[in-house]
Amino acid sequence: MGVFCSPHSVHRAHAGESEKVLREAFPEASSHAMLGKPSVIFIDEIDALCPRRDFREQDVRVASQLFTLMDSSKPSSNSAPEVVVVASTNRVDAIDPALRRSGRFDAEVEVTTPTEEERLQILKLYTKKVPLDPNVDLRTIAVSCNGYVGADSEALCRVATIFAVKRSSDANEAASVLSLTIEDWEHAKTIVGPSITRGVTVEIPKVTWEDIGGPKDLKKKLRQAVEWPIKHSAAFSRLGISPVRGILLHGPPGCSKTTLAKAAAHAAQASFFSLSGAELYSMYVGEGEALLRNTFQRARLVAPSIIFFDEADVVAAKRGGSSSSNITVGERLLSTLLTEMDGLEEAKGILVLAATNRPHAIDAALMRPGRFDLVLYVPLPDLEGRYEILRVHTRNIKIGPDVDLKRIVEDTELFTGAELEGLCREAGIVALREDITATVVCDRHF
Structure with a gap:
């Protein structure tokens, strides 16, 4: 037996009504349990129902009522639980900490972004009744869908099918010969992207290595550092080698440093995040550091990914030497960047790519293996x-x-x-x- 509670059904206009809805849900589940039918109370979006008790009086009342009901429905030590409370949220840090302890929510299960193998299983599920062209390889599509959650994969299959139907109707083909081709999937991918990175990632620039004239050795080193860890990850694992964490491109202005970064991102087909000093230097204290942490967090979820810092000397300027407020902000940003690149939470699958024409202005703590492993000079063209x-x-x-x-x-x-x-x-x-x-x-x- 299941009892479903949503924030919309619990939150009421009049004082006391919200608590009343909760109080009615628990006895209903208990009555079914007494008849030998174990019950589950499911609370969806619990962060809206029990946020941190800091501001609104209603939040305090509803949260306190839920605490009381969960404590009172606790089974005895020698019996199995007959009423189980299950809740879901995508903002786990917004929940009141009093809920996240043994005796209330004893276990926390994180539903992460699907892996390559899981994406393949999801695509197979949604294309079970859809005819596929023999040339379509679902594994290849799953590999290219970094960061896609289940809903994104479903939308991708739906848009590809709609495009195939439209194409066949324009060509006056019979419905019986309808099949999804590679072109249908490629078209669908231009419309459906990973929802977790909406508003954060930058569309991968369509710049190829052939669009850049210049030193071949430099392009070869950059390709090996950016593309190989993604395309030949098994070889790195076989030898026990960890890929480079960061690459710094430096040289005179106008020598294609930013264009090289764009070409590398396009060739690797990784999720591309671009950050500038204008975004990070905010008038509000801590906002730039929060944006930096949030970018790294999202980049981990959709790995492999590239975080690009143009004019890196603005974000990673040397510490000390002045006591102005701008330098203080820069030092906080640099500390956050150092921690994210080589801290307790390892930045697996993330490559930090930076470009500057003032390498002497970058703090020495970044210029070491483990942070900027590779420092490449982009010279004037010969x-x-x-x-x-x-x-x-x-x-x-x-x-x-x-x-x-x-x-x-x-x-x-x-x-x-x-x-x-x-x-x-x-x-x-x-x-x-x-x-x-x-x-x-x-x-x-x-």
Whole structure:
């Protein structure tokens, strides 16, 4: 026998009504138990019913009534419980601590985000009656759905099916030949994402390694550090090697440090969190540190994930040297970052990626293995690098036959990647100034 209580049914407008609803639920369960039918009282969203007793008088009264009823329904030491109280919440820290002790809620069961194998079982369950194309591999889809809970997986299957039905109706196909293809699943993934990271994650930038011209060795090291732990995790486990915890990219401004981070995130297809100093430096005390802790907590839930700090010297500035309030805020943020990266709660499956052009301003506590394991210098592009960058930035520009990119490369020594991009853009604007109907960019424009 089950008795269901929800916050909506318990909270009433008049004083005493809420407690009355609770008092009626427990005797009803006890009466069934006396007839030999063990009962369960299920309280949904208990954080709304029994929050911490700090503010409202009604919260104190309802919580006290629940404590009394649970204590009075306790079985004797030599008998099995005939009335069991089960509650659920997704805000366990918001519940009054007096409930979380033996004798009231004796056991706490955490329902975590599904693992890869569990996601596969959920997808199989929801596609049991849906015809799948032979090329569809549910395990591959489960691997790519990091952070998806059961409801997200159900929504993913529903949207993929709707898209398949729409596609077949547009093609005037018979319903009997309907099947879900890889394209249907890919389309569904663009609409349904992990709900646990809504409003926090950033869409993975569509920047590939081919979009970046420059030193091949640097890109190779970055790929190995970012992609290998995700794509070859079994090899790391086999050798007993732990992947790098953090990577710092430093170098002159305009040398594609942020673009390299975007390409790494896109290639790894990991959940991508981006934090800036403007978000972390709040006017309210403790708000920046709370945002930092919350970001790491969510990143753990949807691992593998990447947390990216652009202009990292703002968040990780050296401690000491001034007593102003801004430096104090920076020191608190740095302490939080140090604790999250290498504290008691290990940041498994999280890679911290940071970029700066002032590495000397970063605190020494971060510049060690276990925090920033890999420090990569992004230099000014050499002759070959400049040629690759110019080819990348002239892919969508119609250049004339008289344009010699190799000659331009020789004339642009010490140019950064951003300056070469600006050069190509300015050449196009010069061509339009000369003739607004121009269709090609010639050598004289460069």
